[in-house]
Each structure stands twice: as C-alpha cells, then as structure tokens.
Amino acid sequence: MIKAGIVGGTGYTGVELLRLLSTHDQVQLEVITSRAEAGRRVDDLFPNLRGHCELAFSEPDHGVLADCDVVFYATPHNVAMNSVPALLAAGTRVIDLSADFRLRDAALWSQWYGEAHACPEIIERAVYGLPEMYRQDIAGAQLVACPGCYPTAVQLGFFPLLAAEVVQLDSLVANAASGVSGAGRQAKVDNLVSEAADNYKAYGVAGHRHLPEIEQGLSAMAGSAVELTFVPHLVPMIRGILATLYARLTTEVDLQSLYEEHYRDEPFVDVLPAGQQPQTRSVRGANQCRLAVTRPQGRDTVVVTVAEDNLVKGASGQAVQSMNIMFGLEETCGLEGVALLP
Numbered sequence: 001m002i003k004a005g006i007v008g009g010t011g012y013t014g015v016e017l018l019r020l021l022s023t024h025d026q027v028q029l030e031v032i033t034s035r036a037e038a039g040r041r042v043d044d045l046f047p048n049l050r051g052h053c054e055l056a057f058s059e060p061d062h063g064v065l066a067d068c069d070v071v072f073y074a075t076p077h078n079v080a081m082n083s084v085p086a087l088l089a090a091g092t093r094v095i096d097l098s099a100d101f102r103l104r105d106a107a108l109w110s111q112w113y114g115e116a117h118a119c120p121e122i123i124e125r126a127v128y129g130l131p132e133m134y135r136q137d138i139a140g141a142q143l144v145a146c147p148g149c150y151p152t153a154v155q156l157g158f159f160p161l162l163a164a165e166v167v168q169l170d171s172l173v174a175n176a177a178s179g180v181s182g183a184g185r186q187a188k189v190d191n192l193v194s195e196a197a198d199n200y201k202a203y204g205v206a207g208h209r210h211l212p213e214i215e216q217g218l219s220a221m222a223g224s225a226v227e228l229t230f231v232p233h234l235v236p237m238i239r240g241i242l243a244t245l246y247a248r249l250t251t252e253v254d255l256q257s258l259y260e261e262h263y264r265d266e267p268f269v270d271v272l273p274a275g276q277q278p279q280t281r282s283v284r285g286a287n288q289c290r291l292a293v294t295r296p297q298g299r300d301t302v303v304v305t306v307a308e309d310n311l312v313k314g315a316s317g318q319a320v321q322s323m324n325i326m327f328g329l330e331e332t333c334g335l336e337g338v339a340l341l342p
Helices: 013-023 062-067 085-088 106-113 131-139 149-163 210-222 255-262 312-327
Strands: 003-008 027-033 068-073 093-096 126-128 143-144 172-178 230-232 239-250 269-271 289-294 301-308
Touching: 003 013, 003 062, 013 027, 013 230, 013 312, 062 085, 068 312, 085 312, 093 312, 126 131, 126 255, 131 149, 131 210, 131 312, 143 312, 149 172, 149 210, 149 239, 149 255, 149 289, 149 301, 149 312, 210 230, 239 255, 255 269, 255 289
Parallel strands: 003 027, 003 068, 068 093, 093 143, 126 143, 172 230, 269 289
Antiparallel strands: 172 239, 239 301, 289 301
C-alpha cells in the first residue's frame, strides 16, 4: 500500500483528493493537515466522506509527512516551496498542485507571483505533471508539478496541432470559462452566489498567471516559441471548464484523423466524433478531457473545444493519475468513475 499524506486538505482540491484517494485500493491515507482545522474530524467538515475517512486534521509535522511514500500539496502558491526541499531530502515523493514548481524560470515565476522563489535550485528537478506529454518523466520523478486547470485544457486542445506543425505559432487564442470552484474555497465577495449567479464575466484579460505556464508548455510541444492570447472567464456554475481554442492552419490536414490518432491510446482524453461538441456536464466528477475539432466554413481557422472538470482532470484527478504512474500502478487506478448526470 502507498502511504499518502495531504497538506492543505480543506480546500476544494484537497477534498477532491480525499474523495479519490479514500476509495483507491492501493492507497492508505496517513495524514491530512490543516492548521485552522487541527483536531477536527475530516468527515465533520466534509460529510460526503462519512464511512470513507476516519482521520482528523492535524498540524503539519515534517516527521510524519516524511514517513509517507507520497505527499500531495493542495495549498496556495508559496507554501510548498518552503517545505518541499526537506521532504525531498528525506526521500519522500511530492505532488504539488500549486504553481510553485510549474515554471522553469524562477525569475519569471517571481514576476508573475510577486515574490522571490524560496528554492529555485529545486525547480529543475520538478517534472510537469501532464501525463499525455511527460508520462515517462513522471514515472521516475520525485517531484511532480501538477498543471493548472486552464493550462490542462488549453495544452491538450492544442497539442496535436503543434506536434504536427500545421498551425501558425504567433496567433493562438484561448477563450476559456471556469466554474466558481476554480477560485478556491476561501471567502471572497466575487464568489458569493448573489455576485456570481446570473453573471458571466472575463477577468485577467491583461495578463493571467496561467499564461506563462501555458506558453511554456505549448512551446515545448511545438519545439519553438509560441505566442498565445489567453482570456479566462467566470461562468455561474460550480465546477467545469469549457475552452474554445483558435489557430490558423498553414497546410491542409485531416483534423479529425489527426486528433483521433494523437489521442488514440490516452485513457483520459476523448476525441468526439465529427459534428459533436463537448459539454461540461459530460465530465463532471470524472478525470476526463473531452474535445472536438472543427474547421468552420472550410476556412483556414481551426476551432478546438475542450471540456474538463477543473477539480478532477484539471487538478486532483490528474495528480492521482501522476501518482499511479510514479508508483507503477495502472494509470486508471482509482479514476474509473463515470461523470455525473444530471
């Protein structure tokens, strides 16, 4: 059994990790930390876990965490980078769901997150946790930087086009909308139901923190620098992302065949038949990315639409997927759940 710990178990990604790991037949949850909720039973805060998790939240303890085989960080940025080095030195594997190790350039990270990185020497050891591109690297990793929810949808949507070198690299556009849970569980006025309901808005238009992460990933896929215009939106639903991506074709290509072949062996990427479009409800609660590729009016613009659950394939499910790879398990282990309808 894999002994697992979770740092920061009270947010939405934390409880999603708890939901997935508590029924994973190869995992034993050992510790779940929260300074604010220390001593409180997990199933008291999250009653959906009654009968599945008997643990109580505890204060972070390096010795206890170091005894785990793997530790997940479901924390805001700047938490993991201050404690991960000690766990790595103890031989513990770490999967970080925050942004602390996603960017390869510490100066760029500081530019977007407004502070110096606490351990820039560790960044180069982190493997980006997008299995569809870095599966082999994840298998041997001690530190995995789990991608953000928007970056997952955008990168998976553009990947076949960039790998095939059939689109312009300086004019990519991503228009993406996320449910309110993407903003986290902390109390914010903008997240109140009276503020978010019956409303649809763009944010971070001048520059969003996920942009450098997405461009870094897309450039690696293309083997050359990529420029992306990224506009995120907040949509009045709890969970889910729908991304609409645009690229300018440079050559003739059978787009449907290109996507079907590229993702043929991927268990968690579903290319829909021509003429169908993904819906966020079709992936709710599942570690699934569904996408469609279209060439409107037969012109030279290709449109890719991508749906994922921002808390599962966009966060905690993808983290469990990476854990399965790291420990030599079946990649789908614990992630076979079907999406919830209605």
